[in-house]
Amino acid sequence: MRLTIIGSGNVATHMAAAFKNAGHRLVQVYSPTMHNAALLAYHVGAAAINDLAHISADTDIFIIAVKDDAIAQVAGALAVHQKIIVHTSGSTDLDVLLAYTHKAGVLYPLQTFSKIREVDFATVPLCIEAANESVYTDIQQLAATVSSNIYSINSAGRKILHLAAVFACNFPNYLYGVAQNLLASHQMDFNLLRPLILETAQKVQEQLPVSVQTGPAVRNDEVTMRTHLQMLEGEPQLQNIYTLLSQGIIKNNNGRVGDK
Amino acid sequence: MRLTIIGSGNVATHMAAAFKNAGHRLVQVYSPTMHNAALLAYHVGAAAINDLAHISADTDIFIIAVKDDAIAQVAGALAVHQKIIVHTSGSTDLDVLLAYTHKAGVLYPLQTFSKIREVDFATVPLCIEAANESVYTDIQQLAATVSSNIYSINSAGRKILHLAAVFACNFPNYLYGVAQNLLASHQMDFNLLRPLILETAQKVQEQLPVSVQTGPAVRNDEVTMRTHLQMLEGEPQLQNIYTLLSQGIIKNNNGRVGDK
Numbered sequence: 001m002r003l004t005i006i007g008s009g010n011v012a013t014h015m016a017a018a019f020k021n022a023g024h025r026l027v028q029v030y031s032p033t034m035h036n037a038a039l040l041a042y043h044v045g046a047a048a049i050n051d052l053a054h055i056s057a058d059t060d061i062f063i064i065a066v067k068d069d070a071i072a073q074v075a076g077a078l079a080v081h082q083k084i085i086v087h088t089s090g091s092t093d094l095d096v097l098l099a100y101t102h103k104a105g106v107l108y109p110l111q112t113f114s115k116i117r118e119v120d121f122a123t124v125p126l127c128i129e130a131a132n133e134s135v136y137t138d139i140q141q142l143a144a145t146v147s148s149n150i151y152s153i154n155s156a157g158r159k160i161l162h163l164a165a166v167f168a169c170n171f172p173n174y175l176y177g178v179a180q181n182l183l184a185s186h187q188m189d190f191n192l193l194r195p196l197i198l199e200t201a202q203k204v205q206e207q208l209p210v211s212v213q214t215g216p217a218v219r220n221d222e223v224t225m226r227t228h229l230q231m232l233e234g235e236p237q238l239q240n241i242y243t244l245l246s247q248g249i250i251k252n253n254n255g256r257v258g259d260k
Numbered sequence: 261m262r263l264t265i266i267g268s269g270n271v272a273t274h275m276a277a278a279f280k281n282a283g284h285r286l287v288q289v290y291s292p293t294m295h296n297a298a299l300l301a302y303h304v305g306a307a308a309i310n311d312l313a314h315i316s317a318d319t320d321i322f323i324i325a326v327k328d329d330a331i332a333q334v335a336g337a338l339a340v341h342q343k344i345i346v347h348t349s350g351s352t353d354l355d356v357l358l359a360y361t362h363k364a365g366v367l368y369p370l371q372t373f374s375k376i377r378e379v380d381f382a383t384v385p386l387c388i389e390a391a392n393e394s395v396y397t398d399i400q401q402l403a404a405t406v407s408s409n410i411y412s413i414n415s416a417g418r419k420i421l422h423l424a425a426v427f428a429c430n431f432p433n434y435l436y437g438v439a440q441n442l443l444a445s446h447q448m449d450f451n452l453l454r455p456l457i458l459e460t461a462q463k464v465q466e467q468l469p470v471s472v473q474t475g476p477a478v479r480n481d482e483v484t485m486r487t488h489l490q491m492l493e494g495e496p497q498l499q500n501i502y503t504l505l506s507q508g509i510i511k512n513n514n515g516r517v518g519d520k
Contacts, residue, residue: 010474068484091476091484111456112474117463123455151452160446161453163488168439168453169460170475171505172432177469177512179428186420192411193421193428194465195383196371200429201461203377205454209437214270214372215430216351224328224351228423237508244501245431251497252437 001142002058005029005046006074007065008036010113011088013043015065018121020044022145027059052077059083061142063107068092075100084135090162093155094129105130105139108158109147112169121146127153127161178238210252217249261402262318265289265306266334267325268296270373271348273303275325278381280304282405287319317341321402323367328352335360344395350422353415354389365390365399368418369407372429381406387413387421438498470512477509 001024005016008031020026026046031037034050041048049055055062055078062078064071064087071087078085079100086105087097097104108127111119126143128150130136136152143150153161176197180190203212216224225246232239261284265276268291280286286306291297294310301308309315315322315338322338324331324347331347338345339360346365347357357364368387371379386403388410390396396412403410413421436457440450463472476484485506492499 067479068481091487110452112460112463112472114463114467114472114474116467116472119459125452125455127452149455153448157446157448159487159491160442161448162484163491164439164442164453165456166475166488166502167435167442169456170473170477170509171435171501172457173460173464173469173473174477174505174509174512175427175431175435176464177473178508179424180469182420182424182427186417188413188417188421190468192370192385192387193424195385195409196425196429197432197461197464199379200372200433201457203372203374204433204436204457207374207376208450209433209440212372212374212376213430213433213437214374215426217430217434219327221328224422227351227419228426231419231423237504237511241431241501241504241508242426244497244504245434248438248497248501249430249434252434 001025001060001138002027003142004055004059004062005040005044005065006062006078007031008033008040009065009067010115011109012063012065013040013115014111014113014119014121015063015088015109016040016044016046018146019142024142024145028056030055055081057081057083061086061138063088072096072099075104084138086139090127090158090165093159094131095155098131102131103135105135106155106158107139107143108153108161110161110165112165112173122148125149125151127151127158129154129158175241178241213249213253215249217246218253220250220253261285261320261398262287263402264315264319264322265300265304265325266322266338267291268293268300269325269327270375271369272323272325273300273375274371274373274379274381275323275348275369276300276304276306278406279402284402284405288316290315312337315341317343319343321346321398323348332356332359335364344398346399350418350425353419354391355415358391362391363395365395366415366418367399367403368413368421370421370425372433382408385409385411387411387418389414389418435501438501473509473513475509477506478513480510480513 004027005012026044029037029041029046030049037048061084068089075097084103086107090108106129110125126147128139264287265272286304289297289301289306290309297308321344328349335357344363346367350368366389370385384407386407388399
């Protein structure tokens with residue numbers, strides 16, 4: 001297919017690369033910053049533009065991967081070309097595009113992307129929604145060229161997914177950082193924790209989280225929890241986090257004897 | 261070496277198996293519950309006992325892997341044999357053993373263990389502390405037969421590590437469960453989130469967490485955060501967790517423009 005990428009951030013970069021590798025033709029890459037457009041365009045053999053007035057209609061799908069609050073404006077500028085327009089946002093309704101075109105769809109990759117790191121796109125869950133069956137089929141065919149994890153998820157479901165992803169990814173990463181800071185303030189290396197972090201994530205690849213919960217809270221080990229709160233003295237925000245998350249674990253496991 | 265395992269929980273089970281595989285002789289496995297002692301003893305070719313009065317002195321190291329609040333009592337019963345006694349607890353001082361013996365040490369495996377899942381012990385950080393050089397050398401030699409990640413960490417450092425591990429492992433796992441429940445309450449499968457969870461942990465194997473933080477909080481995307489809090493209406497505990505962790509991310513990244 002002929003694809004046009006609107007955006008040059010992490011999602012745009014990883015999607016463009018995956019589609020290029022799958023044999024699609026990347027027509028243009030748009031970014032308001034020419035440098036960014038050119039960088040990504042160069043990597044995927046596309047033309048770079050920094051003005052939507054220069055967008056080419058010789059494409060099959062416009063893929064919008066910009067900040068959520070810029071999606072509507074971009075869609076408004078693209079609709080005149082009467083091609084399929086998809087956005088890639090977890091928290092944006094399909095309706096935002098439907099205001100401008102009936103050839104509207106969503107292709108939401110449920111993964112965390114950093115420019116610095118390659119992602120195996122074949123395992124990335126791709127969540128699809130479309131305004132009609134014809135558009136759905138086109139998006140699905142495109143998605144199937146890069147991933148084998150394709151789900152049909154409507155706007156309401158996608159919003160839940162996006163919220164769940166914050167709990168499953170953004171918040172754990174923040175907590176990794178808290179742990180790293182605790183170690184750093186006592187001259188200990190983050191390498192000590194890396195195997196633990198990886199194993200914790202690997203465990204739930206087959207098990208459900210609640211069945212593999214470990215730690216003082218699931219054992220209702222009040223002495224250790226009290227000691228930990230004392231160690232966090234002077235860090236009221238961390239104390240609050242410790243207390244709230246421990247209460248959640250205790251509530252989940254009420255009456256159940258946990259593992260050491 | 262000849263080793264005696266006191267305990268039959270997750271840590272005892274994984275350590276005993278790793279030592280057995282490394283060629284050590286497991287003399288006895290103790291658990292107050294004979295069934296549990298017998299099960300582990302059978303797997304590692306040891307004798308099972310459920311009474312510390314039947315402990316054999318024909319051993320080199322007693323390895324205590326019981327609940328923290330039972331360590332002192334067990335050490336008291338073992339000290340008469342004048343062999344090395346180590347405990348495996350992250351949050352227990354060496355002093356607890358020193359009250360009973362000078363041949364005291366700690367061998368703390370910084371990993372999360374479940375009986376249901378094999379762990380590659382070779383990558384597990386083993387944190388060692390000992391009452392004197394001779395004991396340290398013995399523990400280090402034992403540790404080196406099962407892991408290449410050996411660290412010398414004193415009781416104060418180990419306590420910090422244990423606290424950090426709660427943030428890096430126990431709390432993220434709880435949040436995985438929150439995410440799973442959100443999906444389940446909307447008939448969506450946890451499989452959707454598994455690649456994201458794994459990638460989040462893999463990212464920090466080479467990067468530092470703060471440099472790969474993603475999500476609405478790091479972008480200071482107030483619209484999305486407000487929407488998420490509305491979606492959590494009726495779940496005040498989850499709203500509190502969402503707010504606290506988002507505030508932490510915002511504070512970390514104050515003024516920094518985050519990735520999408």
